[in-house]
Amino acid sequence: MPVGELFLAAFLQVLFDRLASPELLAFARREGLKKKLDKWRKLLSMIQKVLDDAEEKELHAQSTAVKEWLEDLKDLAYDVEDILDEFATEALRCKLKVKNQASTSKVRNLIPAYFSGLSPYAIMLRTRLESNIKDMTPRFKDLVARKGELNLKELVDRSSEKIRGTVQAPTSVVNEARVYGREGDKKALLDLLKSQAQESVDTQVSVIPILGMGGIGKTTLAQLIYNDQEVESLFDLKAWACVSEDFDAVRVTKTILRSISPGSRDDNDLNLLQIGLKEALKGKKFLVVLDDLWNDRYHDWTILFTPFEAGAPGSVVIITTRNREVANTTSTTEAYQLDLLSNDASMSIFTHHALRAKDFSSHPHLKDFGEEIVRKCKRLPLAAKVLGGLLRSKLQDRDAWEEILNSEIWNILEQRREIVPALMLSYYHLPSHLKRCFAYCSILPKDYEFEEKEVVLLWMAEGLIQPQQKEKEMEDLGSKYFRDLLARSFFQQSNDKKSRFMTHDLINDLAKSVAGNTCFRMEDRVEGSKQGSIFTKARHLSYLGDQYDGFKKFEAFSELTCLRTFLPLMLPYPGWCFLTSYVSLELSPTLRCLRVLSLNGYHITKISN
Known part of the structure; x- marks a missing residue:
């Protein structure tokens, strides 16, 4: 399922903002280019309005031409940003050169003086920028023309609806015999719930969040608690409601009211519904589960929560969420952080769904492949369940198991349309600025542990951090x-070092899917998991360093003329690794768009001027 268009929409918004910057407008007016840039904005606006329809058509594989159109649009967007970067670089150069203007003077006041000069450099710069702007315009017009040929239409954005429509909302029903590895979590949460359910607690109604990434089993744990016999005896009333990403207080209130008062009338008036719910809960000790809560707006939460306050002391609301901000907004106690399963529990889930058995005793010929497939699931229960179900009808087909083992787990899950939509929702709900930052993380290898500062500095170098307030560093x-990404479960804290972080393999795959061919990891080409060649229009590149990295490794890099990131990682012997002089003396000077060039860890004696 393509999610790159969500990234592309966020990227276009950045371009709109930069095209409206005072610095660029000052230069455009001075040089008579403002009309051309206004034309760009109009064409971009026309393109932006059909992105949703383009995604719809690509999603249903109606035409490869749509995919090509989207790729050309993304390529153009990067080229436009490169031009804007060149302009900003020259404006900064101007700021540094003009005397007596070095402290707080605004760049836009310097531009006219600098660019109106008649020096050969100023004339060459003006000519080059004007030429670049003129060269881009036909590409804009071509995309608009092809938009019409592809019959792309302007639609109200409904990406969330399309994603949600592929995910079946769970209910409160669970078969505990088919749940593995959550005994400790269930006991811990039951103890917490019982302590909160005591009438002596300070708050009338306690709120306990269960927090974790998509597919980790938050809903399953809530189901176990909801159906526990001991819990039954603690409360007068119980209700379960799936909230989902589109927060609808009317729908949720109606669902809860129907659960505890089956004879309540069908009404869509929130006021009447809340009056009815308040009366039904008044003086009663209740347990309510609000599954899959996304909305972190405090005002919305207080509206939904108000009728609950009529309940008796010791009442409890359990929520499940992927976002720590949601937990912070709603909770009266510390959120319960749900971790990944043990390897043994993951294996039990897989064998149950694949073999209808607890282990491989009856199918020893599949054990070696099965164990490796489970390892690739990286202890995420939903992944183990989906892959197990996929192989359920292939118990005699060892080749099919080997094929699954040698395939990209992400591609398999994407075809099954089960766990991928769940992860896509997390990405869809990111603010635009976080979408680009997350997509950039696709250059980090799987299982790579990183520090916060390392990633932040990369984002800074790439221009992905745009301060809105001057006082904010x-x-x-x-x-x-x-x-924010950590709170939304995109990053996980390392088990070994608390100062280091990593991404789950499927989150890493999500980032790769979002970034498309603009981010490239060299090991992907080596392992053959992608097209098998370096993308000529890749903008960001990383690779795993060796002790001796010779010319052969980089000979194809000369094609990457638009490269922005050159990032070696995980060098085996930092300080004692050697890099061909071709990179530092010949290749790097040709990469005019570089923002990140790291040679850290190599023993280098010469660099280019």
Whole structure:
């Protein structure tokens, strides 16, 4: 399921903002280019309005021409940003060169003086920028013309509906015999619930969040608690409601009211519904589960929560969420952080769904492949369940198991349309600025542990952090971006070092899917998991370093003329690794768009001027 268009929409919004910047407009007016840039904005606006329809058509594989159109659009967007970067670089150069203007003077006041000069450099720069702007315009017009040929229409954005429509909302019903590895979590949460259910607690109604990434089993744990016999005896009333990403207080209130008062009338008036719910809960000790809560707006939460306050002391609301901000907004106690399963529990889930058995005793010929497939699931229960179900009808087909083992797990799950939509929802709900930051993380290898500052500095170098307030330091804002992604379960804290982080393999695959061919990891080409060649229009590149990285490794890099990131990672012997002089003396000077060039860890004696 393509999610790159969500990234593309966020990217176009960045271009709109930069095209409206005072610095660029000042230069455009001075040089008589404002009308051309206005034309760009109009054409971009026409293109932006049909992105949703383009995604719809690509999603249903109606035409490869649509995919090509989207790729050309993304390529154009990057080229436009490169031009804007060149302009910003020259404006900064101007700021540094003009005397007596070095402290707080605004760049836009310097541009006219600099670009109106008649020096050969100023004339060459003006000519080059004007030429670049003129060269881009036909590409804009071509995309608009092809938009009409592809019959792309302007639609109200409904991407969330399309994604949600592929995910069946769970109910409160569970078969505990088919749940593995959550005994400790169930006991811990039951103890917490019982402590909160005591009438002596300070708050009238306690709220306990269950927090974790998509597919980790939050709903399953809530189901176990909801159906526990001991819990039955603690409460007068119980109700279960799936909230989902589109927060609808009327729907949720109606669902809860129907659960505890089956004879209540069908009404869509929130006021009447809340009056009815308040009366039904008044003086009663209740347990309510609000499954899959996304909305972190405090005002919305207080509206939904108000009728609950009529309940008796010791009442409890359990919510499940992927977002720590939601937990912080709603909770009266510390959120219960749900971790990945053990390898043994993952194996039990897989064998149950694949073999209808607890282990491989009856199918020893499949054990070796099965164990490796489970390892690729990286302890995520939903992944083990989906892959097990996929192989359920192939118990005599060892080749089919080997094929699954050698395939990209992401591609398999994407075809099954089960766990991928669940992960896509997390990405869909990211703010635009976080979408680009997350997509950039696709250059980080699987199982790679990173520090917060390392990633923040990369984002800064790539221009992905855009301060909205002058008093906000860029690095502090980058740290906030990082913590936001961590709170939304895109990053996980390392088990070994608390200062280091990593991404689950499927989250890493999500980032790769979002970034498309603009981010490239060299090991993907080596392992043959992608097209098998370096993408000539890749913008960001990383590779795993060796002790001796010779010319052969980089000979194809000369094709990557638009490269922005050159990032070696995980060098085996930092300081004692050697890099061909071709990179530092010949290749790097030709990469005019570079923002990140790291040679850290290599023993280098010469660099280009």
